[in-house]
Structures are given as C-alpha cells and as structure tokens.
Amino acid sequence: MPPKNTNYSRPKDGKKALRRILAFVKDYKMLVLFALILSFTANVLTLIGPSLAGKAINEAAAGKGQVNFTKVFYYVRLMLVFYLGSSLISIGINLLMTLVAKRTAKRLRKECFEKLSRLPVSFFDTNQAGDIISRVSYDVDVVAASIQTDIVAIMTSMVTVFGSLFMMIKISPYLAVIVLITIPISVSYTVYIKKKTRPLYIKRSKSYGAMNGFVEEMFSGEKTIQAYAYEDQVCENFAQVNTTAADAYYNADSRGVAIGPSMGMINNMSLGLIAALGSFLYMGGIVTLGQISSFILYSRKFSGPINEIANIMNEIFSALSASERIFNLLDQPEEIPDRENATELTQVKGDVCFDDVSFGYVPSKTILHNLSFNAPHGRLIAIVGPTGAGKTTMINLLMRFYDCDSGEIRVDGKNELDYTRPSLRAAYAMVLQDTWLFRGTVYENIAYGSENATMDDVVRVAKKAHIHPFIMRLPNGYDT
Secondary structure (H helix, E strand, C coil): CCCCECCCCCCCCHHHHHHHHHHHHHHHHHHHHHHHHHHHHHHHHHHHHHHHHHHHHHHHCCCCCCCCHHHHHHHHHHHHHHHHHHHHHHHHHHHHHHHHHHHHHHHHHHHHHHHHHHCCHHHHHHECHHHHHHHHHHHHHHHHHHHHHHHHHHHHHHHHHHHHHHHHHHHCHHHHHHHHHHHHHHHHHHHHHHHHHHHHHHHHHHHHHHHHHHHHHHHHCHHHHHHCCCHHHHHHHHHHHHHHHHHHHHHHHHHHCCHHHHHHHHHHHHHHHHHHHHHHHHHCCCCCHHHHHHHHHHHHHHHHHHHHHHHHHHHHHHHHHHHHHHHHHHCCCCCCCCCCCCECCCCCCCCEEEEEEEECCECCECCEEEEEEEECCCCCCCCCCCCCCCHHHHHHHHCCCCCCCEEEEEECCEEHHHECHHHHHHCCCCCCCCCCCCCCCHHHHHCCCCCCCCHHHHHHHHHHCCCHHHHHCCCCHHHC
C-alpha cells in the first residue's frame, strides 16, 4: 500500500481562500446585506450616545442653581433609548449570521462528503481517516465560527472607527491628531503579528489532523493492541502526538493573545495624551467639559473596534488555514472518467485474464512485474503469497481502484477499461479482510450493495455463511 500522507503544503494564497469562502456566503447575500444594514443602524445609534452624554454634562456643569435638569434627563432618556435599540438590533444581527453560518457549514460538509464519495481509493490509501474527518468537522467548524462572528464584526467595527473619527475631528481637530498618530502604530503592529502567527495557525491545523488520524487508527486496532499487550507503548506514542498538538496550539495562541493587550496599551497611551492636552484646551476655553467627555468616549469607541479587529484577525488567520485544507480536499482529482465508449458489463461469465500486467503505487517502486495468468469461469483459484507479495494489489486492479501501468486485464475477453466502473465492480463479490458494520439492521448490512435483495435472498446467504442461527438469537432477528 502507498504510504500515508499527514503533511500538507503551506497555504499559498490566503486571498484566494477568502474569495472562495465568500463565494459560499454569496448564496445568502440578502441575509448578509440585511445584517450589514442592521449593523450600520445599530452603530449609528451607539455613535449618537457620546454626543448626548457631552450635552448632558455641559448642562450639569452650568453651575450651582443654573442646571437645567429637564434637559439633562431628556438627554439621558435619549441615550437609554438609542443604546437599548442598538442592543436589540445586535441580537437580530447575531441570529441572522448564525443562520448564515449554519447553512454555509451544512453546504461545506455536504460538498466535502459528496467529494469524498467521488475520490479514488488511492486518496484514502494515502491520507489518514482521522485527518479527513478533521477537515470535514473541525476545519468546517472553524470556518463557520468565523463567518458567524467575524464578517459583521469587522464591517461594524469599520463603521464605528470612521464614525468616531469623524465626530472626534468635529469636536476638536487638535485632540484628533493624537488619535491619528496611533493608527499607523496599531496597523503596523497588526501586520507584523499577522506574518508571525499565520504559519503557526497552519501548523496547529496540521497537528490536530495528525492527532485525529492517530486516535482513529489506534481505536480501530484496539483489539490488536490489547492482544499484544502494547497499551503502554501506544499511550507513550499518543503522549508525543498530543504534546506536539498542544505545543502547536500554545505557540499559535500565545502569539495571538498578545495582540489585544498590546493594542490596549497603545490606546491607553493615546487616552493619557488626550487627557493631558484636553486639560490645557479646557483651561484655554477652546473646548468645554462636555466636549472633552464626548471626545474621550469617542476615542474609546474608536480604539475598541481596533482592538476587536486585532483579536478577530487571529480567528480569520485560523479560518483561512482551515479553509485551505477544506478546499484542498474539494480540489483533489477525482477518479479518471470511464472511456467514452465504455459499456455495461452484463451477462457475466467470469473469465479473468492478466496479460503482462505491471503496476506500482508510486512510479519509483513497481510491485507487480509482467504478471500473466488466466482464471477461467467456474474454477476456484487461490492466490497465495507472503505479506507484501501483491495479493491485495491484484484485487485493487481487478476492482479498478487503481489501473495497471502496463499490460491489460481482460474480463470475459474484453479489456476491463472498456467497461464502466460501477458495472465492473458490481460483477464481483468481495469479502474484505476488515469487517465493517454500517449503521442499520442486520438485514441492511447483509444486503449492502444489492439493491434488489429480498429477505429470502438474505436468509439464504446467511445460512450458507452459517450465521443464520446466531442472527435468529438476536432480539429482533434480521431487523436487529
């Protein structure tokens, strides 16, 4: 068998991955557009709040006996109404984006599952089952979580940033200069962290895929492990795999979690400078106490989304890495189509002939060398040989899980490539080394692959296999 592959190339085009994710979201563009409109409305309502707070403070600072409490409470009531409305709208946005994320994840899993059903056996021979499962489950969940929270969050944060910046410039251009100085510092730091953390998130996804593959393989062979008293060694091996995955998780997130506090430090420095300069401007009569208060509130609103965007970028980096693993699966080459003139294999006699067949799973290593033999119909042929001699490989070629490199295999005198794969495979009865029981009844498992099998057919086969008495002792017989 070809070697298992647990390593995947580093993502080459994050922008392409983002475009492909957005292509899935595009099917729900009206829901997303509605969510964005609601988000814009909610942000406008919250942006009005600091202005109202400043007006209320100016009224309250009029001096002893001159405070107009009617206006103060009026501004306070408006603030409560606007903030309450913004909160209710935000709840609606979250519900909409949860719906979009759910539908996108459902479609991604559906396409992945359907793609897996069309992939050649060689793909499953060279990729661990646990890693494949990780792509369909964990990676899809990562992408869905990003869609649910990050798309609208980034858009709304941009509205808040530009809206707050406009209001700050309107209140005091002098104070706004301090805020504008911090923007290049924040952006440069975010870009720097992005370059450092993205490869770490890629490594984290790979490590989790490898760990899932190891766990799936060990659980599948648990009987063999116990039979050879190999439990301690398996636990030691898992400890190494688990440590690698844990280290990858720590390395990625330890870099990522530094973004928020670092951005907070930059913003707090900005706030300190605003307070200092604002004090001088207030003493000079250039700005009022209410305007300083409003400006500080707007500066917090301005810095808050920047912090949020910085934190969200970590999730986006992780989602891009996960999405490229998903799209790597969706882009895998499918089985080579049947020949245009391929015919259905019907009226099967059972003559099988290998004619000078050579084959290797990899070009540099040939397993079968110029193999020729004939198995006429009605004869019982046994193929015997040591492990690795090519017995399973011959079955793979007969079933056209792989095609031979040279020579040809004939079924009933005709090259098997001239038959359609479904009809060729349906002509064989195959008993695998590993026993698989699918979810369902005993009857459904025995009849698997034979759509027209009746209960009488299943019972007859079970009796020939000497398992009928055992089945009849089950609680519901063949319906168990």
